[in-house]
Amino acid sequence: MDKKKNISMAVIKRLPKYHRYLQELLKNDVDRISSKELGEKIGFTASQIRQDLNCFGDFGQQGYGYNVKDLYNQISLILGLNKEYKGIIIGAGNIGQAIANYSRFSQVGLNIGAIFDANPKLIGMRIRDIEIEDIDLLKNYLRENIVDIGIICVPRINAQKVCDVLVENGVTGIWNFAPVDLSVPENVTVENVHLSESLLTLIYLLHDKDESNL
Amino acid sequence: MDKKKNISMAVIKRLPKYHRYLQELLKNDVDRISSKELGEKIGFTASQIRQDLNCFGDFGQQGYGYNVKDLYNQISLILGLNKEYKGIIIGAGNIGQAIANYSRFSQVGLNIGAIFDANPKLIGMRIRDIEIEDIDLLKNYLRENIVDIGIICVPRINAQKVCDVLVENGVTGIWNFAPVDLSVPENVTVENVHLSESLLTLIYLLHDKDESNL
Numbered sequence: 123m124d125k126k127k128n129i130s131m132a133v134i135k136r137l138p139k140y141h142r143y144l145q146e147l148l149k150n151d152v153d154r155i156s157s158k159e160l161g162e163k164i165g166f167t168a169s170q171i172r173q174d175l176n177c178f179g180d181f182g183q184q185g186y187g188y189n190v191k192d193l194y195n196q197i198s199l200i201l202g203l204n205k206e207y208k209g210i211i212i213g214a215g216n217i218g219q220a221i222a223n224y225s226r227f228s229q230v231g232l233n234i235g236a237i238f239d240a241n242p243k244l245i246g247m248r249i250r251d252i253e254i255e256d257i258d259l260l261k262n263y264l265r266e267n268i269v270d271i272g273i274i275c276v277p278r279i280n281a282q283k284v285c286d287v288l289v290e291n292g293v294t295g296i297w298n299f300a301p302v303d304l305s306v307p308e309n310v311t312v313e314n315v316h317l318s319e320s321l322l323t324l325i326y327l328l329h330d331k332d333e334s335n336l
Numbered sequence: 337m338d339k340k341k342n343i344s345m346a347v348i349k350r351l352p353k354y355h356r357y358l359q360e361l362l363k364n365d366v367d368r369i370s371s372k373e374l375g376e377k378i379g380f381t382a383s384q385i386r387q388d389l390n391c392f393g394d395f396g397q398q399g400y401g402y403n404v405k406d407l408y409n410q411i412s413l414i415l416g417l418n419k420e421y422k423g424i425i426i427g428a429g430n431i432g433q434a435i436a437n438y439s440r441f442s443q444v445g446l447n448i449g450a451i452f453d454a455n456p457k458l459i460g461m462r463i464r465d466i467e468i469e470d471i472d473l474l475k476n477y478l479r480e481n482i483v484d485i486g487i488i489c490v491p492r493i494n495a496q497k498v499c500d501v502l503v504e505n506g507v508t509g510i511w512n513f514a515p516v517d518l519s520v521p522e523n524v525t526v527e528n529v530h531l532s533e534s535l536l537t538l539i540y541l542l543h544d545k546d547e548s549n550l
Contacts, residue, residue: 134537134540134541135533135537137536137537137540138530138532138533138536138537138540139533141536142515142532142533164517165517200540201536201539201540201543202539202540202542202543202544202546203536203539205543207539207542215434215437216430216433216434216437216438217434217438219430219434220429220430220431220433220434221531223430224430224431224531226515226532227532227535230532230535230536230539231539232535232539270542271538271539271542294542294545295538295539295541295542297534297535297538301356301440303378303379309545311538311541311542311545313534313535313537313538313541315529315531315534316352317435317438317529318352318356318440318441318444319349319352319353319356320511320527320529321441321444321446321511321527322351322352322355322415322417322444323348323349323351323352323527324485324509324511324525324527325415325416325417325421325444325445325446325485325509326348326351326352326414326415326416327348327509327525327527328416328421328484328485328508328509328525329415329416329419330416331508331523331525332416
């Protein structure tokens with residue numbers, strides 16, 4: 123995979139979509155597909171698809187198209203889905219519980235090892251066989267366990283503090299659901315899910331459409 | 337707001353972030369801020385900020401900067417936050433319940449009017465004073481109530497079907513949490529929250545970093 127240098131974020135953000143569509147094709151027993159057909163399904167142009175996949179290596183053959191299974195496996199490898207990732211959830215409110223309950227994530231190798239919360243009413247409760255632990259035990263847990271991904275689902279006001287504890291104890295992947303931009307050192311990767319921003323974008327587009335119709 | 341034409345999606349996607357930071361500044365009693373300071377906070381350049389805000393009108397004054405309250409109010413107006421939006425949730429699983437419980441959304445004018453599910457165990461349950469209704473009643477509800485935003489939290493296999501019912505009954509805003517790309521007519525706006533794709537992006541970036549460190 124020598125080509126895998128300086129891939130733009132735009133391409134990276136499209137890879138999961140390729141992965142999802144190819145998984146779908148596999149389920150429907152489709153053996154091969156042309157970049158044109160794949161493009162029509164996903165809503166990209168054939169040339170964009172060829173260009174994207176070309177960033178990672180030479181897939182597909184002129185006149186034959188892509189072997190769906192090969193391409194799926196390759197993209198899974200590129201995405202790093204051949205490994206297991208250990209995650210912990212901090213904050214067992216609605217979003218934290220939803221994430222803990224979402225079985226889909228284990229299919230891509232994310233295993234939730236522990237869930238922490240500060241609320242005495244939640245501590246001791248079980249979500250899918252994992253007991254919610256007191257957040258005061260977080261530091262100890264991190265010293266004794268290797269954690270790849272810290273999933274931050276605490277209120278915004280506590281998010282940076284929790285993030286700092288994670289980072290100080292060697293966690294380099296943060297999946298952040300708190301509506302705040304976290305400060306982290308360069309070696310730490312943060313992926314945000316900002317629900318409010320998504321909602322505001324939708325509202326803007328709806329409102330904008332209303333105004334254009336006046 | 338004559339300038340508000342052909343705004344790029346990139347600028348639109350940044351507006352909620354401006355809104356969030358300005359809200360924060362207001363809370364901290366900051367009266368005015370220069371594009372440089374605002375840029376440092378948000379992580380954009382001063383020139384990007386001036387360029388973005390200039391798409392919507394002439395804010396700010398040379399040498400003075402922006403009046404925080406005015407700018408916040410203007411951006412709220414641009415985003416369409418001066419109105420109320422009626423939303424309904426379809427699918428009262430983990431994500432659906434999380435959305436229903438998230439009080440933050442009502443602050444931006446989204447009021448959840450009803451929640452529907454197909455699961456007899458959930459029907460009749462209450463989330464924040466809203467009783468979960470049988471999904472068979474969805475069509476009737478839509479005929480009798482104006483709904484701005486349909487929030488789709490059903491499993492992927494049912495998402496398009498639910499979306500079609502919403503669209504056929506006049507809903508033009510879809511907030512989609514199902515891991516599927518919905519087909520909708522041109523007059524309908526879809527905003528997706530694809531959690532799996534966000535997770536895969538994070539895993540890719542972690543995996544990629546690991547490889548670079550070898």
